[in-house]
Structures are given as C-alpha cells and as structure tokens.
Amino acid sequence: xxxxxxxxxxxxxxxxxxxxxxxxxxxxxxxxxxxxxxxxxxxxxxxxxxxxxxxxxxxxxxxxxxxxxxxxxxxxxxxxxxxxxxxxxxxxxxxxxxxxxxxxxxxxxxxxxxxxxxxxxxxxxxxxxxxxxxxxxxxxxxxxxxxxxxxxxxxxxxxxxxxxxxxxxxxxxxxxxxxxxxxxxxxxxxxxxxxxxxxxxxxxx
Numbered sequence: 219x220x221x222x223x224x225x226x227x228x229x230x231x232x233x234x235x236x237x238x239x240x241x242x243x244x245x246x247x248x249x250x251x252x253x254x255x256x257x258x259x260x261x262x263x264x265x266x267x268x269x270x271x272x273x274x275x276x277x278x279x280x281x282x283x284x285x286x287x288x289x290x291x292x293x294x295x296x297x298x299x300x301x302x303x304x305x306x307x308x309x310x311x312x313x314x315x316x317x318x319x320x321x322x323x324x325x326x327x328x329x330x331x332x333x334x335x336x337x338x339x340x341x342x343x344x345x346x347x348x349x350x351x352x353x354x355x356x357x358x359x360x361x362x363x364x365x366x367x368x369x370x371x372x373x374x375x376x377x378x379x380x381x382x383x384x385x386x387x388x389x390x391x392x393x394x395x396x397x398x399x400x401x402x403x404x405x406x407x408x409x410x411x412x413x414x415x416x417x418x419x420x421x422x423x
Contacts, residue, residue, distance in 0.1 A: 270321035273359040280353040283343035291315030321363035341396035365416040390418035
C-alpha cells in the first residue's frame with residue numbers, strides 16, 4: 219500500500235497528518251542552507267548573493283528526474299501543518315503561498331507527493347538528485363529562477379533538524395520536501411522525510 223499524503227512542514231510539537239514532515243512551520247522570513255558557503259546567522263550582514271523580486275511560481279522543471287509540474291498554493295491548516303497538494307494529482311507540487319517565493323531572499327518550500335495509493339507521484343525520483351544538479355522554477359512574472367543542489371538528505375520525522383532546514387539567512391534558497399524511509403502501515407505514514415537543499419544561481423547572461 220502506498221501513502222496518499224505528501225510531505226509538508228508542521229509546527230514543532232504539533233501532531234502531523236500522515237505523510238507530513240515533522241518540522242517547524244515556515245514563516246515568511248529567511249532560512250539556511252546546509253552548505254557552509256551559504257550558511258548565515260540571524261545577525262549576518264545582507265548577502266551579495268543573487269535574489270529576485272517576489273513572484274508566484276508556476277512550474278517546476280527538474281530534467282534529471284523527469285519532473286515538469288505545475289504549482290498549487292498551499293496554506294497552513296488548522297493542525298498547524300502545511301496542507302499537502304491534492305492527492306488525486308500525481309504531477310503537482312505545492313508551495314507555501316504565504317511564505318517565501320522561489321527566487322526571493324529567504325527559504326522557499328516546495329512539497330510534493332512521493333506516491334499515491336495507485337502509482338508513483340511527482341517526487342518519486344527526488345532522491346536521485348545529487349550535489350551540483352540544477353533545476354528551474356518558472357514564475358508568474360515571466361522570469362525563471364535556476365537553483366543548484368547543495369545536498370540531499372533524509373531525516374527521521376521525529377528528529378527533524380528544524381534550525382538546519384529553516385534557520386535565518388539572507389540568501390535565496392529552496393527546500394524540496396517529500397516522504398522517505400519505510401512505510402509504517404499502522405501509522406499510515408512514512409518514517410522519514412527527504413529534503414533537497416538548493417540555492418539560487420545567477421541568471422545566464
């Protein structure tokens with residue numbers, strides 16, 4: 219049996235719905251990268267790294283793993299967890315629409331299903347990404363934000379590194395999040411979350 223819920227961050231200590239990441243609820247504020255060259259403290263000076271004006275994402279393209287998917291906006295639900303994308307669409311990703319948009323300074327969150335009850339879904343091959351891989355986010359203002367992968371890691375849902383994933387930063391970062399690990403039939407949830415850490419790269423001239 220396959221899980222029907224996508225990953226999404228939840229508030230610390232709040233019960234997460236099946237398939238949601240056990241992580242801090244995202245706020246519309248900057249966050250951190252696991253790559254030392256992109257880490258910053260809350261008091262750090264403004265970064266000289268590239269950034270873009272706010273604009274809603276419209277399409278995620280990850281050529282290496284065959285992803286070409288539209289976006290839907292997600293919000294924080296009553297439980298304190300980010301609502302997942304609709305489970306009946308296997309080729310759809312969601313972003314925290316009240317948070318950082320991909321390309322802005324701060325950390326943008328993009329969540330997608332690993333699978334559904336009947337088939338693999340948009341992030342089924344997400345773990346195949348490696349450091350140095352690139353992907354793109356097409357945006358409503360007609361621009362394209364290109365990102366470089368810094369790391370791909372799995373974390374136990376009951377030991378999710380909130381500060382590492384969401385710590386303050388002046389850089390423009392993205393986290394791609396989905397389920398991982400073994401499927402717990404009793405809990406109807408996966409035991410881990412897979413996180414792709416990535417940063418914005420300058421537009422080609």
